[in-house]
Amino acid sequence: MKYKEKMGKIFLSLGCLVTMTLAGALGAPSRAEVGQPPASSTSAGHHAGASAVVHTVTGSPASPFIPVRREMTPQGDFVAKTHRITLVAQRTGDGSLTYNGTVPGPTIEIYEGDEVELTLINQLDVDVSVHVHGVHYKIDSDGTRHTRSFAPPGGRYVYRWVAAPGTGGYWHYHDHVIGPGMDGVRGIEQGLYGALIVRKPGDSLPDKTFVLVMQSVWFNNKRYPHTPLLEAKLGERVEFVVVTHGSRFHTFHLHGHRWLDRGTNRIIDTFTQNAGESSGFQVIAGEGVGPGEWMYHCHVHDHLEDGMLGFFVVRP
Ligand SMILES: [Cu+2]
Secondary structure, X not given: XXXXXXXXXXXXHHOXXXXXXXXXXXXXXXXXXXXXXXXXXXXXXXXXXXXXXXXXXXXXEOOOEOOOOOOEOOOOOEOOOEEEEXXXXXXXXXXXXXXXXXXXXXXXXXXXXXXXXXXXXXXXXOOEOXXXXXXXXXXXXXXXXXXXXXXXXXXXXXXXXXXXXXXXEEEEEEXXXXXXXXXXXXXXXOOOEEEEEEEOOOOOOOOEEEEEEEEOOEEOOEOOOOOEEEEEEOOOEEEEEEEEOOOOOEEEEEOOOOEXXXXXXXXXXXXXXXXXXXXXXXXXXOOOOOOEEEEEEEOOHHHHHOOOEEEEEEEO
């Protein structure tokens, strides 16, 4: 099926849904009729060829993570902190495996110098673990089967991480034991993953953070029109953390915005990620381009065709 036909099909199917428009998000859901302009002038709509398909923005409203302002000494130094975090591995109504009931799990934000004491409580009927990327930990916090660092059904396990100097960046954590072998792939596939942000003192803090995990043709285990609907006000500083899992590479692209590629002097609006990789960036919502329903999507055509897209709605 050609790209245009397929996208047309995706958009046509939207005609049958009560979709979220700008007005809808404010409490008055409206229905977009195929072949007719949207009732609300604030809806996104365009005509694609003879079929005049109306494309209305939809998605599952995402709750952003709000970064914590850290207290500083009068000298402007950060006070290192030990974060005591509890993650409960549980199955949700839709069959997902989750940490604390959400996919992705909670976004963990710490600073270089901090430590984490993470207690994993297992409410699943299989062993589960937390394996982290980027920060320091001893082998007994590896979250793997051969080190026995997992929680059995009904049990718990305590992990200790140290955000040593130099570990600042965008990282992630995930299960490493659910699967047919000793690997953990099935847990990740079903939603056992989350983001870890290690900030350096002086890093600019965003107003809000959105985490997008690319796996198969999904964002956060959802495909359009159910992908996360990200919302911000014009001028807000918005942080995106992007993680890739699964067996494919993905090319993340955000419309209308651009950012500095970390460690280079290149301005980019697209980057490619392979499995297990993570990165992040900050933008000023609508900077230079104004409000609108800005698309985010994987730029790999097969994936985009299969619904690997969503919307970043910048409100005036
Ligand atoms: Cu992709």
